[in-house]
Amino acid sequence: MPRWFTALFWTSIAVAAVVVGLASWDAILSSPPAADPVRPRAVKITRDEWGVPHINGKTDADVAYGIAMAQAQDDFRNLEETLAAVRGRAGAILGEGGAKLDFAGHLLDATEVGEKGYATLSPATRALVEAYAQGLNDYARQNSQEVRLQGLFPVNGRDIVVGFALRSPFFFGLDRPLSALIDGKLPPRDAGPADERGSNAFAVAGQRSADGVTRLIVNSHQPWEGPVTWWELVVHSDEGWDFAGANFPGAPYPLLGHNKHLGWANTVNRPDLIDVYKLVLDESGDRYRYDGQWRDLESRRVWLRVKFGPLVLPIPRTIYRSVHGPVIKNDLGAFAIRYAGIGDVRQVEQYYRLNKARDFAEWQAIMAMQAIPGTNFVYADAKGHIGMFYNALFPARAAGFDWKGVLPGDTSKLVWQSYLPFAGNPHVIDPPAGWVANSNNTPFLSTAPANQLKRSDFPVEMGIETYVTNRAQRYQARFAGLGNQQISRDQLLSIKFDKGYDRTGWAGRWWTEVLALDTKGRPDLGQAQDLIRRWDFTLDCNGPADGLVALAFAQHARFAYLQKPVPNARAGLEEAVALFKTHFGRLDVPLGDFQRLRRGKVDLPMCGGPDALRAVIGTPADDGRRVGNNGDGYMMLIEWAADGTVRTNSVHHFGAAASRPQSPHYADQAPLFAREAWKEVKF
Known part of the structure; x- marks a missing residue:
């Protein structure tokens, strides 16, 4: 996927792991300048022997402040670049590629969406993102020599929310139709990513485990460097927020992992959540026909500030919008795009609530918010429950139309206004087989064949993917090979690290x-x-x-x-x-x-x-070797014993110091990762 789309997913923030062992950063960390009324933060950051930060705060907001400060120490470069994109200034720091990112932000009206959506968030969530922004500002102020783009800071909580508004649609493939239309082509008929975005996730219930332990494997595949690589953290607050996991730069909390009671892994799915409409324009090209009437096509001029050598020059572009959504004009006509979650920023709220869920019922109720428009969730908990949820915000589409093709844009009958309920999504909960898994494949291969969902039970208008990866074929074969025997820890790990290929694929x-x-x-x-x-x-x-x-x-x-x-x-x-x-x-x-x-x-x-299943994707080096840069990356093995106690191991492909070559934690986990070994998470 092009960097200018990849960087959209998350506002980037950073952290430095130059502290060795259990060096502690005890303090009331410094408050912003006097002009900023935000109070000081009571937070303690302790790094373990791998440089992984353990962030303890009096309140959840204090912890979010500590996350920003810790992350900025490790990866300020990616932070600054993606925050620049949120502010529409990526072109001024990245040149032409950044300008494309700025154009996409204007096209999606991300700033206005974030501003409007901010008021819909709970006071607790707003306090969280404001504290996170405060941490970023404090780091930038205290380390001004690292700042390349003057005037970018201070940022605020709304900027963090805008980052979520930017990333969501690209996570389920908006870059594919958008790129095609910008290039003067028709959009592809299939949904899904523009590049190899994969992941694996496995859960085995205690009743199927040889030792009675419920296990969850988190194995999300992301680029090994850049603005969407995983960064590990452990958080605790006096308000009951306890979580171990990982996030992308820009998220004020972990995005996957576990608390004391439950946990989840994510894998990219590719349902059809994007619709493209061809508009009928009048001779002027300024109006479009809709339900028998002519409407003005909204337009506004934006200026993309693009770096050319030592200069930053303003480049004008026109942004169009119809009742359907953003509009692209090319030689083939004018095309409007509508996508799931358009105008919604509650994703930032839902992830925060999931972090603090206490049991399966509460977790499912939070999932029913449907603010995370796409990505599978594989779940497990201390009570032995497991599940695979094909999470997607499915538009309530009318039957009888070719929703994969370009739709007529002159009728409101095809412009959906609501979504199907979460309860109707494909999901498998506590199957008799005792295991669930997903490897970016159709949800109809989520567990043993006897316990599978039926494709015929779901309307074709949902656009549920049908693709089966080699990884899914392999885990199906490997689990089937165990028959009815109990599954040991070693057998599960053997499946996760399987390096085989199916002869029928x-x-x-x-x-x-x-x-x-x-x-x-x-x-x-x-x-x-x-x-x-x-x-x-x-x-x-x-x-x-x-x-x-x-x-x-x-x-x-x-x-x-x-x-x-x-x-x-x-x-x-x-x-x-x-x-x-x-x-x-x-x-x-x-x-x-x-x-x-x-x-x-x-x-x-x-x-x-x-x-x-042991996924390695690479790029050629000058010496003829292939160097890994994607695939298996940050992984967790989470285990709940029969008495509910949790034990966790993890490994990162490089280390905690994301972009600090001088740090001892820049690559200290790489030997573990290469030999498929783990380290203990001190939760």
Whole structure:
């Protein structure tokens, strides 16, 4: 996904992990300048031996202030860039790419949406985001030498809310139709991400576990660097907020993880939550027809301030809007876009409430707010309940229309105004099989086959995804292989770190196509073909074909996940053979030699591959290696014993210090991550 869309998801904030061991930051941390009436904050930040901050405050707002201060110490650069996007000034710091981000913010009217929505939030939530903003301002004031964009600070709680308004629609794929329309093309018919945004999540109930322990695995896939990489934290307040997990820069609380009673993992889903309408314009192009009448097409001029070398120049653009939503004009006409959650910012409220939920009933009631318009939730708790919730804000669409195509924009019959209730979403709760899982696949593969939901029970207008990832095929096969036996901790972890590929899926089709290639006159391709013929359909670093396969089918895996026509297998094989001959002088390159985890001075082998449950996605390096930059990242293993006590382990792909190379915590967890090991979370 383009950086200017990726950065939309979250306002970025930062944290520095230069403190070693259990060094404490005891204090009433400093208050803003005298002109700012916000009171001082009673907060204590203690970092463990991995640099992970444990933030204790008298109130929840005090904790939010501490989160901002801690996070800003680790990653101020991403913070400043994404806050600039919230303020419509990304172009002034990032150039042309940032200007595109500013344009998108204007198009979605994010600032006005955030301003209007701010009043709908509870006093407690407003206090939280204001305290978080105060922490950002204090850090910027105390470390002014790091500030690159003058006048960006101070920010306020409304800016944090605007960040949520910006990120939500892009998380479920608004970038795909928007990018197409801006490029003068029709939008794609399928919903979903524009790049490989994956995740895994697993829950096993105590009644199915060999030792009676209920387990939840959090395994969200995100870029390993940048404004949407995970950052770990543990929070406690005297108001009863206790939570261990991770967030993205800009969120004033953890976005996934657990409290004492319950927890959840998230995976990206791809329901059809976006509709595109073609408007009928009059000859002037300034009015559109709607229910037999002509309406004025709203328009306003905005100025994008774009950095060109040492200069920042103003570039004018016109923003259009109709009753449907934002409008893009191109050579094909004028197209309006309407998406789930349009105009709603209560997502910032819902996540906060979920953090403090005490039992399954309360958690489900909060989920029924439907303020988080998309993303699956895999749930588990101390009472042994588990569930997979295909969470999406489904528009209440009229039957009988092609909702995947471009719709006529001249009738109100197709402009939905409400949503289906949360209770009608696909979900599996406490199935007899005792396990649930999701790996960015259709919700009709959430547990054992005998306990599955039926696709026919849900209207086609909901636009529920049908795609099945290799990862889903693998966990189905692995759980099925256990039969009716109890599931041990080691067996569950073996499933999570599985590196296999299903022969009936895209990998099997690729393999068959490669073996059918005519390699006469190309002995090097024939040698590659012979290697691949003996491949055991795993990328576990043990087979002589693993490295070649991982490189040759990478694009195939990516296009299959994006549901695009897969590239020619011969071209991928030829490219892989040429690279291996150039850089290694051989084709049977061990996967661990080819695929690396690199961070600072750390350079380690990585096993696994694209769309494996041990997911590794990478980019080519100058020495011919592939360096991981996405896939498996921050992970948690949460375990509730039969008596309700919770134990947690986690691991980050790099470390707590997100963008501070001088910190000892810049890459100290990378060796753990590479060897699939864990560290204890001191909750």
